[in-house]
Amino acid sequence: MTGGAGSGPASDPGPADTQDWDWLPRRTSTLTRIMIILASLGVILLIAALWIKSWVDARLDPPGEEGPELVVNIPRGASINDIARILEEEGVVANSTVFRYYLSYKDAGDFQAGNYVLNENMPVWRAKDSLLGGPIPGSANDAFPVVLPEGLTLVQISDQLLTQLPTFDAGELARALASPPIRSRYQPPGSTLEGMLFPDTYLLDSATAEDEAALIIRMLRQFDSVASEVGLDTAPDTVQLTPYEAVIVASLIEKEALIDEDRAKIARVIQNRLAAGWPLQIDAAVRYAINKPTEPLTIRDLEVDHPYNVYNRTGLPPGPIATPGRKSLEAALNPVDGSWMFYARTDDPVVGAHTFSVTIDEHEAAVAVCRERNLGC
Known part of the structure; x- marks a missing residue:
């Protein structure tokens, strides 16, 4: 480009410095700019601190009146973490983590095992005082x-x-x-x-x-x-499934995985097959359909006309097939990266391990090992 900014008179001051901070007046000093930035950050931090304080306060002392009385059992050997979790599960405190830190701050935690009469929606200090008051007499041996x-x-x-x-x-x-x-x-x-x-x-x-x-x-x-x-609520964003569909996947993982390391890989195979429009071909779903928990499946079993027969239907079965635990729920929401479309138990490298395959030839080789070792294929 031959003309450009140099085409004006020689005495022209030229364009403004494009690296200048245009959002501030040109004559503003560097010190003033730094002070304005620091003040802005201070306001942001203050707002964040107030929000965090409001969130913590609402969990220290939940809004509304205390709920009805209920009997809560604290088992022998329960840690502070266990007690906080139990009280959150029963609806006594709003957040187990906040309650746990409050007890640590108050240096309280030497609670006796037994049954306690508590209320739903209690402030943490009331819950602490009730626990320090001791259990119902004689209840420690009743659980x-x-x-x-x-x-x-x-x-x-x-x-x-x-x-x-x-x-x-x-x-x-x-x-x-x-x-x-x-x-x-x-x-x-x-x-x-x-x-x-x-x-x-x-x-x-x-x-x-x-x-x-x-x-x-x-x-x-x-x-x-x-x-x-x-994070089950995030399933639509993370794995493009409804929360209930993610539970279905977790139940399939629970019945198929024998070691923890395989759970997220099985989740990936399920996702890959769903994306490709392939039948899932998961034996556990067929076993659920025909109520055949342990006996070997036959060709006739795999051909049964049933909504849970994922050999002759694509997509997920209409509901879970078992109760998934925490690890299977986590795996369903966090499948590892991989192109696998198949898996078969081979007990390699450890007992219970599956071999994951991309191609049908690789899978047939793994199935041959499974049959040779009499592992249920």
Whole structure:
């Protein structure tokens, strides 16, 4: 370009310095500019600090009146983390992390095991004082655990509860499972509680060992709490699934993965097959469809006409097939990068490990190893 800015008279002052700070007057001194910037940052930091203080205050002393009384069990050997988590799950305190830091700040935490009469929606200092006041006399020896592992179906959960809790009535439990007093906020209308009752160890006492609905409520609340912690609400953005669909994926992972390292890889295979429009071809879904938990599947099994048969249908099954744990929920929301379309158990490099493949030839080689080692292929 031959003309440009040099085409005017020689005495012309030329264009303004493009690197100058145009948003400030040209005659403003450097010191003044720095002071204005620092003042602006100070205002931003002040606003952030006020917002954080407001957020913490709302969790130290939740708005509204305290809720109804409830009996909360603190088990033997429970840490401060355990106690804070239990109180949040029961709705006593608004946030377990804030409560935990408050107890640390107050140097409080030597609490006895047992049952405590607390209220929902308590300020943290009231909850602390109630815990320091000690449990209901004699209740420390009254608690016992109910263990529900990952990967159970609703039918299996019912069987486990009736086995572990002789005080439960089968009819009342069936009604609580079919028509619970509350629903998970991740549960769409018309769906059952399948996959929505969190697998965990629940501590009961004589006062709660005869209340079927109360335990179902605790399990639903625990599911919602864990699901929120792992980010289930972000599923539409992170994995392009609804939260409920992400639970379905997590349930498939729970039944298929035998070691933790495989969970996120199985999640990736599911995502890749969904994107390609391939059937998922997951045996666990077929087993759920035909109620065949352990016996080998036959060709006829894989051809059954059923919504959960993902061998002859594309897309996800209509609902979860089991209760996913925290790790499977996390994997469903965070699949690792990879182009795999297949997996088969080979126990290589460790027992329970799957081999993940991109091509059908690679997969057939892995299946041959699976059959050679009699691993269920």
